[in-house]
Amino acid sequence: MSNKKSIKKQLIVLFISSVIITHLLLAVGFQLAVQYHFLKQDYQHIKDEVLNVFPDNEQRIITQSILNYYALNKINIWVIKGTQPDYQNSAVTLPAGSLPFLLAHKDIKQPFNWEADGDTYRAFAFSMAGNVVLVAGLKINDHLIFARGMNWMILGFLSLTAVCAIGYGIFSVKRSLRPLKDFAAYLATVSPEHLSVRIPAKKLPTELEELADVQNKMLDRLENGFQRLGEFSSDIAHELRTPLSNMMTQTQVTLARKRSLTEYEEVLIANVEELERINKTINDTLYLAKSENALLHREDQQLDLAVEITEVIEYLSIIGDEKQLHFELNGTGQLYFDQTMFRRVMSNLLSNAVRHAQPDSTIHVRINCSSALTHISVSNSGDTIPQASLPFIFDRFYRADKARGYQQSVGAGLGLAIVRSILEAYQGKVSVVSGQSVTTFTIEIPHS
Amino acid sequence: MKLLIIEDEVRACEYLKKGLTESGYTVDVSYDGVDGLYQASSQPYDLIILDVMLPKLNGWQVLKTLRSSDIAIPVIMLTAKDQIANRVQGFELGANDYLIKPYAFAELLARIQNALRHNTSRSATADDKTLIVADLELNLLKRTAKRQGKTIALTAKEYLLLELFMRKAGQVLSRTAIASLVWDMNFDSDTNVIDVAVKRLRSKVDKPYGQPLIHTVRGMGYKFEAVDLCNEQ
């Protein structure tokens, strides 16, 4: 047998031992009560019989008539004068050594018990007039028989209940631990292909309900993660298929017959451009995966927000100028953040704004620092994002203007997903409001 | 200049060898760590291009053995892993440079030129106050540019871009490299920006003066070079 702890064994042992101990205690208590009851009864009986013959409030003087009365009523008495037995009315003698005890315990419920010729006697002492003590006794054989009988009864009862208790204990412990088995059976069916298993927590006892809830939440998270992983691979496969098939067709068409050098060159250049896009998509996807799994290397430092944003604006204003866009930056602030990540966030938001702004408009950037939070908003006027697209705008590979489909100039739809995941790494948030030809993205970063 | 490529992927090797041979280098190829190590220690090479994931001996082990037997040939490591720890490990073991796959071929060429130049300890430097290429002159102290004696008005970033071009004259610069070196955008940003910026710089530096200095290398990036008009195509 292993000495591994078993809840079942422990519970059964606990149950049985507690049943036996309670029964034993009860038996002992019962015994004591019965003995005390007999004692009281014996004392009262003897006291009544012995003392009733004396008139009330009178000194107890032993007279011959009293002795006769005792003999008549078959009350065993011994008269002790001083310290010596003086008279006895039966063949039974007080055993040696009983006198000092009896003399010391006069007139109280304190018996002296002894055995003689197979009988058991009990005697009490009463003080009389003069230096005389009257000892009165009786046979208590029937008490003993009763007590013995009762002991047997209790023993029988005890063994019976113990057997019942063991049976019931095993049964109920097994039954109450059965949900654990079901629990295990449920969990055993979990696998990557079969993650929708949930343990029916409601049906379980309270103690297990909590555990089941925790397990179910864990399964939720796992299922979510697996689902995301699955979507992720199919998304990226889909994203890469378009440029790859473009390249494939173009290259095969070109190879179908002889062409001029410049034509070959054109194809190669087009291929390089497609490949660069594929490369960027893979890099961005990897970056996203890493940041979602907190694997990015972060070098946080104190950033002057106005300076950082100005740098990004300066960079993007180069293409902004082509559309006569103006930039306006309001507010200042400090933030403890990774510089490249911050620039990446701003560059993604601002390049979207530049791309979607209508020509000759102004892009506003506002920094708002409170003691607990930094808010930065980027807004541009131009075509807004359809209301129905807003909930998905931060999902990877999502583009609101699907109709345009895959186009050279449009990105992979990872920009905002990267913004969100970088901010989440800093417990921040990004939100968007788009309407009345103004689109505003606001990021919120708590100061840690 | 003799280069050794240690890389187990045969096709990648072939293309690299072709590209590098066409750029004027003599190239040997080795497909595994043990053979690569043998070649590197038995023949004089000017530079080694070393892949990390190799059969028999990996790139780190090859590099370590080379350095511990006092072979100081410059080594450029190639790897698909882009973890900081890896990079640090590479430099600690004595790699001269480090490229993450997939890399732009232009980038590799530039790194090779760099590593070779470092190795010959850069004896021929012009004076450190001016940079001169053809008739274009850059004053590094005043941060001004002059062409054919006429001052060209440049914004701060345009000046930086021009200085980068002139310092790396003859090398192809990719858009990502330019974005990172001039604007400090160290991530895949909107590289259209670079095209517009270069277009603008050209309109100031090249357009008014017959001979173009900034050249587009299609599919790769830009190159700053004084080429004779008759040599150009």
Ligand SMILES: Nc1ncnc2c1ncn2[C@@H]1O[C@H](COP(=O)(O)OP(=O)(O)OP(=O)(O)O)[C@@H](O)[C@H]1O
């Ligand atoms: N300022 C804006 N105005 C209107 N629509 C916007 C704006 N910013 C984003 N969008 C919409 O949200 C979509 C997702 O933007 P996101 O930056 O994630 O991807 P992208 O810009 O298409 O590609 P990438 O950023 O990867 O190059 C865009 O395709 C566009 O439809």
Ligand SMILES: [Mg+2]
């Ligand atoms: Mg974008």
